[in-house]
Amino acid sequence: xxxxxxxxxxxxxRLLVAAAAELFAEKGYRQTSFVDIADKAxxxxxxxxxHFGNKLGLLEAVIDDQLQAVLTRFGAPADDPLGQVxxxxxxxxxxxxxxxxxxxxxxxxxxxxxxxxxxxxLRQGVRARIxxxxxxxxxxxxxxxxxxxxxxxxxxxxxxxxxxxxxxxxVHTAIRALLPAGLA
Numbered sequence: 001x002x003x004x005x006x007x008x009x010x011x012x013x014r015l016l017v018a019a020a021a022e023l024f025a026e027k028g029y030r031q032t033s034f035v036d037i038a039d040k041a042x043x044x045x046x047x048x049x050x051h052f053g054n055k056l057g058l059l060e061a062v063i064d065d066q067l068q069a070v071l072t073r074f075g076a077p078a079d080d081p082l083g084q085v086x087x088x089x090x091x092x093x094x095x096x097x098x099x100x101x102x103x104x105x106x107x108x109x110x111x112x113x114x115x116x117x118x119x120x121x122l123r124q125g126v127r128a129r130i131x132x133x134x135x136x137x138x139x140x141x142x143x144x145x146x147x148x149x150x151x152x153x154x155x156x157x158x159x160x161x162x163x164x165x166x167x168x169x170x171v172h173t174a175i176r177a178l179l180p181a182g183l184a
Contacts, residue, residue, distance in 0.1 A: 009051075067118055
């Protein structure tokens with residue numbers, strides 16, 4: 001049975017992860033400080049290293065939390081599994097993933113390895129929804145998954161930058177029209 005102290009500890013951890021996720025999405029990893037996170041969470045900044053060791057430990061917790069939320073959301077059976085994947089464009093966590101991408105592609109980035117794990121998990125989640133028999137000859141499920149995830153990331157980035165210029169319903173229709181018949 002969890003004690004009151006255990007409950008407070010878990011709540012502090014949850015608040016810190018939520019605050020960091022929001023700030024990393026808004027400002028990026030490097031531009032977000034412990035003070036920013038602590039202020040947003042309403043918790044002492046000394047709690048961050050106590051819970052996570054360091055900023056990278058906090059980033060890992062944020063990515064794990066957000067990825068788990070996405071996989072849970074998209075893990076449920078759906079009448080339209082591919083529509084579920086395309087709908088990922090509008091998931092709030094996608095903004096975090098896109099913001100971190102800009103930092104992760106830099107050579108020597110401290111978040112590159114974490115981001116590579118994130119992409120691998122996203123590809124795995126999407127791949128699970130793609131029946132190999134629906135793909136055209138010569139197109140592997142792995143290659144198709146990389147192309148689809150890349151499309152979704154690119155559309156999301158465009159939508160975030162200029163939402164008035166991106167009609168998500170029309171994009172959804174276009175993606176479906178371009179898909180092999182067994183997937184659309």
